[in-house]
Amino acid sequence: MPDYVPVLILMGLALAFAILVTLVTFVFGPKKPTPEKLAPYECGIEEIEPPRQRFPVKYLTTGMLFIIFDVEAAAILPLAILMRQLKVLGFVELLIFAVVLIVPFFYVWRKGAFTWE
């Protein structure tokens, strides 16, 4: 238990500091709001239309598929780094992983998940 005391102290300090800074700026900071200041900030460009509106569900499918394949491609990287230690069977492992990835890719492709229209 004594090993964790410094960690607990640090956690307490971090929490106290966060609360303190928020409180100080809230109490002492000058507040002169203008419409420009209250507007949502997006790269300094003025808002063209309200962002909260309906958008095609097709974005969702594409987005989800992108995330899946993106994350799984990232999962290959550690394997690539260890490839020399893992030798031939590491390569087999990578191939199995790739097959598991490619078959569903082929499936969603043929099912038309990538066609926009």
Added chain:
Amino acid sequence: MILASSVFDFTPTAQDWLRILPELIVLGAALLVLLADLAIPAKGRGWLALVGLLGVVAAAVVTAGMWISGDGLTAFNGMIASDKAALFADLVILFAAALGLLFSPGYVERQGIRQHGEYYTLLLLAALGMMLMASAASLLIVFAGLEVLSLALYILSAFIVARPRSQEAGMKYFILSSFASAFLLYGMALTYGATGATALTAIHDFVARHAAPTGDFRPLLLAGLGLMAVGFCFKVSAVPFQAWTPDVYVGAPTSITAFMSVGTKVAAFVALARVFMVALGPVAAAWSPVLWAVAVLTMIGGNLYAVTQRDVKRMLAYSSVANAGYMLVAVVTGTQQALAALLIYLAAYATMNLGAFGVVLALERSDGLGTVLEDFNGLARRRRGLAAVLAVCLLALAGIPPTVGFAGKFAVFYAAIAGGRLELAIIGVLTSVLGMFYYLRVIWAMYFVEPQPARPAPAFVVAPAAPPASASAAASSSTGGVAVAEPRIATTVRADPAAVSVAETPHVVYPGTWLALALALIATIALGILPGALVDLATQAAQSLLR
């Protein structure tokens, strides 16, 4: 430091791959089904089940071969076990998957499910996750297997897109089960923190060396144990955590309910046995009082809930809760004999429960209704075969002697008495007597109750395909001119044959379903009359795990 270097030095060999061959075959079958779905025209999608089935049978053959000639060692640096306990669990899971695949084509077609390829792939992936969880030799693989099976089952539970009850089942299962997974994972993290290991053998060595001799269970280890117990108890639907079970089991497609009620239990209980009975066995004094209380609550609660149910599918869901209680008795007892009894009970539960759910599946109409107790009135006269299968399976669930259900209950209670848990055996026997009431009530309805003519009427109101107008039109046309003058008398006179034809499910039972029911029936009776082989296999499996 030592841990890191041993991971980097490790090189997988061909032996490692051979030890997980059953899992690899199931994975291959799942991918093959996806590809076959693209190649097979829409009409022949039932053949996808055959592709999956071939994979499952091949995996079962390989598993049996590994039982005979495998080395029983762990694969991938002590991550995945291929001991006989794992192979035993794999065989039961593959049996459940095979029957699930046989049940599916007819049922899927009747319920209007269109995404056949995804359905069968997810079913096989769920089986893969279950096998992985049951073979886990490391906390990490326990969790990975659990997630693979859970993610597939969340989707499958909600697979009947047009039915709100199915959507509800998927959503409830997803939210509650993810929450429970978080408990389990947190418990694993704390256990790792307390013992410095995720491999189950290393955890065993640590607690045997440090915690058990002194009786000094540090708070970190206790917290880890407690959180893991919560996670596992949720997954096996033990009583304070059972609330999700009836809703999910009723709402999910019945073919999936049959498969997952068995497969998830096998996977979760074998993993529970590995983690608690084996790895944390030396500190049993820390966890057995908790699981003792859960077992008692589950036996009493599950049976009491089941007594009050009118829907047979829901009753079977609560019966699965009650059965989890009997299995927990074996876990709490903790001896090698109890572990064998647990495996016997799991196999017994697989055969009888798959048979019972299979009959419910065959009777369920395309609107998801037709499973209330009244629908079973006089079933023996209308559907002799289905009624007979259901009767045998319910007798087995009740624990009547010439069936495998008796063998399972006998093994568990005998092991409990031999292991010094007499009170659990007594509670178990008493609650089994309570259980007989609701199992035998269905048999009574099927064989000794006349189908009531008035009952099927509400089904017409609910069913969108048959509006009430067509019913009265059919009645009046069949009785001719008299019905126009006095419709009320006409319907009461003519009601009997008309009502029976409505109550009778119009659809045919598919050959695959019959085959699956026959397999379940044969296994239930054969293993009940000659339990020796099952007991022998389970004892070998238990010896491989707990020496």
